[in-house]
C-alpha cells in the first residue's frame with residue numbers, strides 16, 4: 043500500500059468528539075463522560091503557560107485561548123490520546139507517522155480536544171517515541187493489563203478504571219518493562235500526566251502502582267503465570283506472556299507446535315521491518331533506489347528473493363521526507379506480496395484480472411511487469427480504496443495498462459463474458475500473517491470471524507474461477523498463515539471444480555517457499571517476512 047495513503051485511510055475522528063454526538067455508541071458515551079470529566083478538571087487546574095491568540099476575521103476579532111502545559115511530556119500526552127482513539131475510535135494503529143502537512147498540528151488538536159490542553163510541539167525524537175509507545179502498548183496489552191490488574195488492590199479497581207487512566211498506566215508499564223527507560227523518571231512523568239489530564243487522585247494512583255512495579259522489576263519478581271497444566275492452561279499462560287488472544291495461541295500450537303508458536307508471537311511483537319519496491323515502470327531501477335538510500339544514509343539490504351526489492355529496518359521517515367514515495371519512484375511493499383506476484387508470473391501481453399485489487403499493491407507490481415503491453419483489470423467492492431489505486435497507477439505511470447471496475451466480483455463474474463489469461467484472487471482474510479505490521483489486528487479478530495471469512499473465500503474462489511480462460515491460471519492468495527483459509531480452501535475448491543488442478547509454484551519462486559503440495563507459503567518464523575499463501579491453479583483446456 044502506498045505509504046502516504048495510510049494516514050488518511052486510517053485517520054478516523056474519535057467517537058467522543060462532541061461534534062459526533064449523535065453517532066456515539068453506548069461504550070463511547072461512557073468514555074466521553076470520563077474524558078469530559080478529565081477536560082473539565084484540567085481546565086480548572088493551574089497551567090504553566092497560557093497563550094492568547096487573536097484571530098482577525100473580517101472586521102470582527104475572535105479571541106481563542108490555548109492552554110499549553112510545558113511540563114507534561116508531549117510524547118506521553120499524544121500517545122495516551124492515540125491509544126484512546128485506537129481502542130475506542132476503531133481507528134487502525136498507523137504506526138508510520140506521517141510527517142509533513144499539518145500532521146503534528148492535527149495530533150496536538152486531538153490532544154487539546156481530549157485532554158483540554160496542549161503540550162509543547164513534538165520533535166523528531168518525540169515522534170519516534172510515540173510510534174514505539176503506541177505500537178508497543180497495543181501489542182503488549184494483554185501482558186501489561188495482567189500486571190496492572192495484579193498490582194491494583196482488587197480486580198474491580200481495574201474494571202472500573204477510567205479509560206484514560208488505564209492508557210497512562212499502560213504507557214508507564216510499557217516504558218519501564220519493555221523500553222527500559224529510567225524508571226523513576228517514567229513514574230514522575232506519568233504521574234504528572236494523570237494529575238493534569240485527570241485529577242490529583244489519579245496521579246496518586248499512578249504513583250502507587252508504578253512504584254510497586256519498579257520494586258517488583260528490580261527484585262525480578264513480576265507476578266507472571268507459569269506455563270504448566272493442561273493444554274488450555276498452557277495456552278492461557280503463553281497468551282499472557284506473549285500478549286495474544288488465547289484462541290490464536292491454541293490454533294498455532296495445534297498447527298505449528300509450541301516452539302514455533304512462541305517464535306511467531308515474538309515476531310509479531312517485534313518492530314516491523316519494511317521493504318521498498320523500486321518502480322521500474324518509471325525507469326527507476328533497484329540500483330537507483332540503492333543510490334538514493336545511500337545518500338540518505340538509510341541502512342538497507344537487497345532482497346535475496348526479488349529483483350526490484352530492498353529491505354530497510356530504520357529510516358522510513360527519511361525515505362518519506364525525501365519524497366521517494368510521493369514521486370512514485372518506489373512503494374512500501376512486503377516481499378511476501380511480491381512473491382504472490384511472482385506466482386502469477388505476469389508477462390508482457392498478458393490479460394490479467396485482479397479480483398480483490400484495492401488498494402493496489404499487487405496490481406501495480408503486476409502492471410509494472412507487463413512493460414506497457416497487455417492489461418490488468420482491477421476489481422474491488424470498495425470505491426474509496428479503488429480510487430487510491432487509480433491515483434497511484436497514474437503516479438507510477440502504469441495507468442496505461444490498468445482499468446478499474448467498482449463491483450462485487452461475485453456479481454461481476456456472473457455477468458461478464460470476457461475471460462483472462464491470468465486471474466488473481468487476493469482474498470479478504472484474517473491477516474494472521476501480518477500481525478507484526480498491524481499492531482491492533484490481533485485484538486480485533488475473533489474466532490467466529492474465521493468461519494465467515496472461509497465462506498466468503500469459497501464464494502470468491504467460485505466467482506473468480508469463472509473468469510479464467512481454458513488453459514489459463516487462477517492464483518488464490520491470502521496474507522494469512524492459517525490452513526483453514528489456505529490449503530483447506532484450495533482442497534475444497536478443487537473438489538467443486540474438477541476442471542482445475544494445482545500447478546506447482548516451483549520455478550516461479552525460490553524453492554524455500556514451495557510446500558510439498560506445490561503452494562507458495564511464506565512464514566515469519568522460517569523466512570523472516572510476513573506470512574502469506576499463494577496457490578497456482580491451472581484450468582484445463
Ligand SMILES: C[S@@+](CC[C@H](N)C(=O)[O-])C[C@H]1O[C@@H](n2cnc3c(N)ncnc32)[C@H](O)[C@@H]1O
Nearest residue numbers: 398399400401402403404422423424450451468
Ligand atoms: C486483501 S485486500 C486486497 C489487497 C490488494 N490485493 C493489494 O495487494 O493491495 C482484499 C480486498 O478485497 C475487497 N473485497 C472484499 N469483498 C469483495 C467482493 N465481494 N468483491 C470485490 N472485492 C472485494 C476488499 O475491498 C479489499 O480491498
